[in-house]
Amino acid sequence: MKKYLFNKITNQNISNTLRMVCYLFISVVAMTPVFGQQTKVKGKIIDSKTNEAIPFVNIIVLGTKQGIQTDINGNYTMDIQDGQATKIQYSSIGYKTEVKTFKRDISQTISIKLIPQSQNLSEVTVKAKKDKYRNKDNPAVVLIRKVIAHRDENRKEGMAFYQYEKYEKIQLNLNNIDEDYKKKKAFKNFQFIFDNLDTSKTTGNVSLPLYLKETVADVYFRKNPQEEKVYIKGEKKIGLDQYIDNNGIASYINRLYEDINIYDSNISLLTNQFISPISNLSPTFYRFVILDTLQFQNMKCVNLGFSPRNPTDFAFVGNMYISLDSNFSVRKVKLGVPRSINLNFVNELLVEQEFAPVEDNKLMLTKDEISIDFGFSKKENKRGILGKRSVSYQNYVLNKPIENSIFKPIQKNILMDMALDQGDDFWANARHQGLNNVEQGIYKMADSIQQVPAFKRLMTVAGLVLFGYKDFGDFEIGPANAFYSFNPVEGFRLRFGGRTMAKLNPKLYLETYAAYGFKDERWKGYIGATYNLGKNSIYEFPNHYIRASYQEEVRIPGQELQFIQEDNVLLSFKRGVNDKMTYNKIFRLDYRHESRNGISYELGYKNLTQEAAGSLKFERYNTSNTSPDTQLYNEKDLTSSEVSVNLKFAPNEQFYQGKNYRIPIINKYPIFQLRYSLGIANFLKGDYNYHNVTFRANKRFFVSPIGYTDITAEGGKIFGTVPYPLLMIHRANQSYSYQLESYNLMNFLEFASDKYAAIFVDHYFNGFIFNKLPLIKKLKLREVITFKGLWGGISANNLPENNLSLYRFPQAADGTILTNSLANGPYMEASVGVSNIFKIFRIDLVKRLSYLDNPNVSEYGIRGRFKFDF
DSSP, X not given: OTTTSOOOOOOOOOOXXXXXXXXGGGGGOOOOOOOOSSOEEEEEEEETTTOOBOTTOEEEETTSSOEEEOOTTSEEEEEOOOSSOOEEEEEOTTBOOEXXXXXTTSEEEOOEEXXXXXXEOSSOEEOOOOOOOOSTTOHHHHHHHHHHHXXXXXXXXXXXXXXXXXXXXXXXXXXXXXXXXXXXXXXXXXGGGGXXXXXXXXXXXXXXXXXXXXXXXXXXXXXXXXXXXXXXXXXXXXXXXXXXXXXXXXXHHHHHTOOOOTTSSEEEETTEEEEOTTSXXXXXXXXXXXXXXXXXXXXXXXXXXXXXXXXXXXXXXXXXXXXXXXXXXXXXXXXEOOTTSOOTTEEEEEEEEEEEEOGGGOEEEEEEEEEEEXXXXXXXXXXXXXEEEEEEEEEXXXXXXXXXXXXXXXXXXEEOTTGGGOXXXXXXXXXXXXXXXXXXXXXXXXXXXXXXXXXXXXXXXXXXXXXXXXXXXXXXXXXXXXXXXXXXXXXXXXXXXXXXXXXXXSSEEEEEEEEEETTTTEEEXXXXXXXXXXXXXXXXXXXXXXXXXXXXXXXXXXXXXXXXXXXXXXXXXXXXXXOEXXXXXXXXXXXXXXXXXXXXXXXXXXXXXXXXXXXXXXXXXXXXXXXXXXXXXXXXXXXXXXXXXXXXXXXXXXXXXXXXXXXXXXXXXXXXXXXXXXXXXXXXXXXXXXXXXXXXXXXXXXXXXXXXXXXXXXEEEXXXXXXXXXXXXXXXXXXXXXXXXXXXXXXXXXXXXXXXXXXXXXXXXXXXXXXXSTTGGGGTXXXXXXXXXXXXXXXXXXXXXXXXXXXXXXXXXXXXXXXXXXXXXXXXXEEEEEEXXXXXXXXXXXXXOSOTTSTTOOSEEEEEEEOOOX
């Protein structure tokens, strides 16, 4: 059975997003392990014929009760407690048992090769031979097809109703802690963090707990119409809100550790989708082999092993117990991932689930655990993050009607009142099992460490480097990446600013900056005041505030950046001519209300005065003269006065929020936005009446096993007569960075519309093609393809040639018109890219497909982007 068991799996380079862990300081110290004077045995178990790792090998210290199993990669580590034992036994179904002698009081490595052997089972005989694997006449495939056929009746979603109480615990530990590590100078002032070290029962590795989150919730489900609601009664986690977005970290971790339903066709894990071993497609993508028959929970079961046919596919390796009755249900399952899978920063992954009969002998989850070892290096004893999630289920109620009111909230997860403020008495009763001493110590450590001056200093430096702000307690200065920049209009530009923090006043936040351009010799600046109407900080989701602000700033018309400052020094480098800008004076009054139910809205007023800058001109004709060709003159400025309403529906929206950005945590749910603006002439010097309506929708579609597709569609229309600065100037990009929702080969001010529709399509293959190419697959690269299309036009009343009172479109020095309508068809561009370069970088070859005859355009371009993915 040498080819039928498991494909070789080993460690892979990986890291946990150390930014999302509370104690960033630990990750920056590099150390080497030192072994103590104790009996420690480690090693790896492989197949003697295939050299493939063997997971779940039983390892027993003879003469004692001590034993463990190898992990999903065939590795094991154990500390021998008995001072007299000298022998270890290694056994696994389908292999000859081996016994090895070890030496006491030292650390040693014992790696062995187990010899496959034939085994006669009551259902089938499995022999080790070199025959090519086939589905035809394979009893294991016959069995899995029966499991697939009974999938719908065995999954809990097949019931009309169910409800239960769920207790979830997520813990993050810094792995592989040794004595040398603890003696490092960086920890001199807070050795107390090592008082609660945890030792893995499986590997024997010592780890330092860093993060703990507990959740208690009631879960309700109905089949028709299908809905599931989770009412969170209690949530508790360590808090470092002064330094990081604790809620954002929790959301990101929840995205990594999603609920796993083995009966789903595709399983979401680590922001990716894996083909389930009992998907309809599983016989095409998996190898199956019968390992054994056994008794489990008083039921005769088949132990069925599985592994991907192609070890680079997003599929699992593992085994499951299948009941030998008429239901062919899954009673127990262990899942891991192959070493060759194109998955970043994961050294090891193990999922364990068990099902047991509850009411009416219906099988429901009783054990649900996920363990993931994140790390930068695949070398043994290198430090990384060990993440563990365990879930307990109680109080099942099946097939009893549930009141409709339970399902009325729009969002899936409902945070109940007082959930975040539950006291010790609540948790003492709510936990399905109590916290051990190590887990209790995490909460104590989190409180204590924030009082250590050395920790405060280190977190301050980390905040400046990672987030761009220097924290002084009551206020902070930044962002650092905008202190210096340059552009053709301002030349060399310096900026300095800061803002108050919640410590000074949790309700009132002030922010300001001043900037000076040494070429145009003009000051710019911003001042804003935000009154917080919500319970949490304005830098946390959900926001609820009123903000008034005034800004004088230079801007490129049509440039709209997401999650980055427009004067970021990295964006100072641009291609082509970039000297057409505007000086803007903006007064804004905004009311923003976000909610966890997914419905958010903004009400606002904006008064904007634009003055042409650089080579840009606001030119129009004097229509009162009978010879307009001789009466062209420059308008000094343009003022618009508008009120707006912005509605957003984003069910189960999540993101990690910094102090000046939000990073979306994309899931399977769509997002819809509708915006309406009303321009009012003669109100606070407004020059024009108009209506502007835009709509936007975006969604991620998972297309397992070939990756996923992000699609954004948007459109808009302006009603009224307005000059080109008030038209929709489409988002161009003249930087060398790849911007997802801008047109990367379009020039600034190249196209404008008063009605338009656009689509952005990005498909990420996650290495589906590259993983099958020799040599290239070792690089763990990933393929990306994109398409962007823009359709639009300008109504006759908004064309300057039809209305001489409007500004002329911008022109080059030779009179060539630089701003165009989309009258000759859509603007289109496409790209092919390679991502996951050094695990953090993406580069695209972009091709412009239309309007190639426009001035100063490039048909091809190379663009890069930093992108972190698992």
